[in-house]
Amino acid sequence: MKDSLIVVSGGMDSITLLNEYAQDIALAVTFDYGQNMAQKEIPFAKLHCDRLGIKHIVIPLGFMNKYFKSSLMEGAEAIPEGHYEDENMKSTVVPFRNGIMLSIACGIAESNGLKKVMIANHGGDHAIYPDCRPEFIQAMSSAMENGTYENIQIVAPYTNISKTDIARHGKAIRLNYAETWSCYKGGDKHCGKCGTCTERKEALRDAGIEDPTEYED
Amino acid sequence: MKDSLIVVSGGMDSITLLNEYAQDIALAVTFDYGQNMAQKEIPFAKLHCDRLGIKHIVIPLGFMNKYFKSSLMEGAEAIPEGHYEDENMKSTVVPFRNGIMLSIACGIAESNGLKKVMIANHGGDHAIYPDCRPEFIQAMSSAMENGTYENIQIVAPYTNISKTDIARHGKAIRLNYAETWSCYKGGDKHCGKCGTCTERKEALRDAGIEDPTEYED
Numbered sequence: 001m002k003d004s005l006i007v008v009s010g011g012m013d014s015i016t017l018l019n020e021y022a023q024d025i026a027l028a029v030t031f032d033y034g035q036n037m038a039q040k041e042i043p044f045a046k047l048h049c050d051r052l053g054i055k056h057i058v059i060p061l062g063f064m065n066k067y068f069k070s071s072l073m074e075g076a077e078a079i080p081e082g083h084y085e086d087e088n089m090k091s092t093v094v095p096f097r098n099g100i101m102l103s104i105a106c107g108i109a110e111s112n113g114l115k116k117v118m119i120a121n122h123g124g125d126h127a128i129y130p131d132c133r134p135e136f137i138q139a140m141s142s143a144m145e146n147g148t149y150e151n152i153q154i155v156a157p158y159t160n161i162s163k164t165d166i167a168r169h170g171k172a173i174r175l176n177y178a179e180t181w182s183c184y185k186g187g188d189k190h191c192g193k194c195g196t197c198t199e200r201k202e203a204l205r206d207a208g209i210e211d212p213t214e215y216e217d
Numbered sequence: 218m219k220d221s222l223i224v225v226s227g228g229m230d231s232i233t234l235l236n237e238y239a240q241d242i243a244l245a246v247t248f249d250y251g252q253n254m255a256q257k258e259i260p261f262a263k264l265h266c267d268r269l270g271i272k273h274i275v276i277p278l279g280f281m282n283k284y285f286k287s288s289l290m291e292g293a294e295a296i297p298e299g300h301y302e303d304e305n306m307k308s309t310v311v312p313f314r315n316g317i318m319l320s321i322a323c324g325i326a327e328s329n330g331l332k333k334v335m336i337a338n339h340g341g342d343h344a345i346y347p348d349c350r351p352e353f354i355q356a357m358s359s360a361m362e363n364g365t366y367e368n369i370q371i372v373a374p375y376t377n378i379s380k381t382d383i384a385r386h387g388k389a390i391r392l393n394y395a396e397t398w399s400c401y402k403g404g405d406k407h408c409g410k411c412g413t414c415t416e417r418k419e420a421l422r423d424a425g426i427e428d429p430t431e432y433e434d
Contacts, residue, residue: 057284059280059284060279060280062277063276063277063321064324067274067276067325067328068324068325068328069328093366094324095323095324095325095326095327095328095365096320096323096324096327096361096364096365096369097324098364099320099323099324099360099361099364100317100320100321100323100324102320103313103316103317103319103320103321104280104317104320106312106313106316106317107281107285107311107312107313107314107316107317108284108285108312109312110312110313111284111285111286111312130363130364130365130366131363131364131365133363133364135363136360136363136364139356139357139359139360139362139363139364140356140357140360140364142356142359142360143316143353143356143357143359143360144313144316145356146347146348146350146352146353146356147313147315147316147347147348147350147353147356147357148312148313148347148348149310149347152313
């Protein structure tokens with residue numbers, strides 16, 4: 001039954017979720033909040049939705065660039081290099097980003113008669129991003145259930161698995177990860193050095209997938 | 218200690234909250250989501266903030282008019298008349314509006330080092346608006362606590378009191394309710410007939426306040 005809306009960025013995780021659960025998904029929403037990589041991610045989100053016959057919309061959140069603090073919205077030079085769980089990666093946190101995306105997705109879902117909102121947060125994000133942890137997802141789902149007539153719920157099936165596990169799911173459905181974007185710098189090619197490029201390389205390697213990504217280095 | 222952000226519309230409830238808790242408030246945020254009465258409410262929100270020396274910002278959410286269903290964004294003719302608790306008032310619900318406003322407010326609060334987000338939902342709203350009920354506020358506060366580094370919380374002191382009680386609070390601090398806007402139609406004057414005008418009249422009367430509002434009828 002197509003009763004779900006998905007929050008999809010165009011990265012490995014959400015594109016895997018989109019393809020894995022396509023039969024449940026009626027509407028896909030991408031947020032443009034001024035992140036460095038928006039113009040690299042959005043075309044991939046659209047490409048997969050078009051191929052799957054799922055309606056795709058982009059929600060602009062221009063005010064976030066003005067009022068939020070995060071290196072993710074300050075250009076390539078501000079992005080720290082190194083491993084994803086390093087302390088300096090905290091600068092890439094966009095405060096309560098998942099709360100904002102899920103809330104807006106919830107309102108759009110209710111406006112369209114949909115019952116579930118899907119998101120691809122995963123276990124590897126917990127160290128750095130509080131709004132990716134199971135306690136957050138559970139409380140936010142409860143807020144959405146209580147705050148809507150239709151008792152809309154969050155479906156976040158990757159909450160307790162790793163990015164490598166997600167890549168294994170993608171491998172099983174023969175997903176081409178060249179058609180996803182990770183790099184926080186948003187340049188012509190993946191930089192290969194920032195936290196999310198490091199994580200991407202490791203996940204593909206550990207899942208036994210030949211990395212199809214073109215890196216700068 | 219000025220560690221709070223307030224969500225303020227320019228209506229009776231949030232303007233009372235703003236004035237009653239001004240000593241705690243560092244930043245006030247009004248949302249323009251295409252509601253009929255935005256251009257009537259916003260100047261009142263700004264007026265009170267200026268007078269109290271509180272910084273005031275307006276966050277535009279233009280996408281809501283495009284993707285959300287609610288008579289509140291469809292012009293004066295779409296607004297039902299009658300009592301606030303009537304079934305037809307359900308058309309004025311903007312799906313998960315308070316969830317969206319609180320989430321964005323939460324991200325702005327964390328970006329500015331603030332610890333609390335205030336909102337003026339009240340007991341009279343529970344019948345029609347699920348995202349005004351205590352269960353929603355509690356779950357949403359838990360989502361914000363778990364989803365931020367600073368464990369941001371919601372402060373919603375009017376959750377279990379009536380609009381008449383709020384008007385009594387306003388009377389005690391000599392608030393001039395002529396400097397607030399309620400009407401959902403957003404015309405030159407308050408229509409005096411829609412649900413929120415009906416509620417405004419009753420609350421002022423029951424609190425023993427001479428109604429300073431200019432009504433059309």
